[in-house]
Amino acid sequence: MPTIDEMSESLKLLSDKTRLTIIALLREREMCVCDIVDLLNTTQPNVSQHLKKLRTGGLINETRRSQWIYYSLNVDDKPYLKPVIDELPSMRDQINALKSQGCN
Amino acid sequence: MPTIDEMSESLKLLSDKTRLTIIALLREREMCVCDIVDLLNTTQPNVSQHLKKLRTGGLINETRRSQWIYYSLNVDDKPYLKPVIDELPSMRDQINALKSQGCN
DNA sequence: TATTTATATAATCATTTACTTATATTTAAA
DNA sequence: TTTAAATATAAGTAAATGATTATATAAATA
Numbered sequence: 067m068p069t070i071d072e073m074s075e076s077l078k079l080l081s082d083k084t085r086l087t088i089i090a091l092l093r094e095r096e097m098c099v100c101d102i103v104d105l106l107n108t109t110q111p112n113v114s115q116h117l118k119k120l121r122t123g124g125l126i127n128e129t130r131r132s133q134w135i136y137y138s139l140n141v142d143d144k145p146y147l148k149p150v151i152d153e154l155p156s157m158r159d160q161i162n163a164l165k166s167q168g169c170n
Numbered sequence: 171m172p173t174i175d176e177m178s179e180s181l182k183l184l185s186d187k188t189r190l191t192i193i194a195l196l197r198e199r200e201m202c203v204c205d206i207v208d209l210l211n212t213t214q215p216n217v218s219q220h221l222k223k224l225r226t227g228g229l230i231n232e233t234r235r236s237q238w239i240y241y242s243l244n245v246d247d248k249p250y251l252k253p254v255i256d257e258l259p260s261m262r263d264q265i266n267a268l269k270s271q272g273c274n
Numbered sequence: 275t276a277t278t279t280a281t282a283t284a285a286t287c288a289t290t291t292a293c294t295t296a297t298a299t300t301t302a303a304a
Numbered sequence: 305t306t307t308a309a310a311t312a313t314a315a316g317t318a319a320a321t322g323a324t325t326a327t328a329t330a331a332a333t334a
Contacts, residue, residue: 081185084293086178114311116292133302155173202280215284218282219282234331282328283328284327286324287325294317295316296314298314304307304308
């Protein structure tokens with residue numbers, strides 16, 4: 067049972083539009099930073115900083131594969147967030163439009 | 171189906187500790203401002219301003235009964251928030267400790 | 275009708291936050 | 305072993321945010 071502080075911290079992470087969009091993207095599949103940068107309308111450092119917050123807050127996992135760092139959702143320990151994430155609009159179309167399906 | 175913007179706005183309202191505590195209180199029962207002020211460790215204007223945000227954001231209802239204004243949860247149109255609210259720690263003990271059960 | 279009680283609003287301030295630009299780091303490849 | 309690509313970090317800035325203090329409004333009561 068999470069405390070109010072823990073819950074508000076998770077909710078704050080989800081309350082930013084950019085981060086919430088990243089979560090919506092990662093719901094479809096894991097992604098490297100450059101995928102996310104391509105899909106979002108912002109800069110690479112901005113994405114990196116948001117990913118760091120999500121990672122520190124425990125909402126996503128990070129794993130390096132050669133030069134790419136892949137991020138994936140990690141919310142199984144916060145079941146109360148599942149319906150929120152499930153309700154996010156689908157990003158499938160945007161993801162499918164990703165040139166060459168994966169960074170370079 | 172809410173947009174990312176709508177969802178992030180609702181989540182931002184829930185992401186503040188004071189507001190999240192107010193939501194936890196209102197989950198037990200409707201309350202007037204002075205009840206909430208008594209239960210929270212902050213000032214009346216601060217509570218009023220948070221209530222205004224929650225009201226404007228559509229998460230609570232307001233109804234005046236003579237000199238008191240009662241606030242109550244209004245989240246039935248956002249079912250994805252229900253598990254979040256259900257997960258909030260119980261405030262029953264604090265509410266029961268409220269001197270004389272209702273303001274004055 | 276003057277006073278008290280409940281609540282809202284306004285103004286101000288300090289902190290936090292998201293973003294940008296510039297630079298560093300790490301890995302792969304030429 | 306230099307270069308390029310992917311990502312992170314740092315520094316700076318503007319805007320948003322939460323809290324406080326002071327004041328206004330509205331309803332009830334003396």
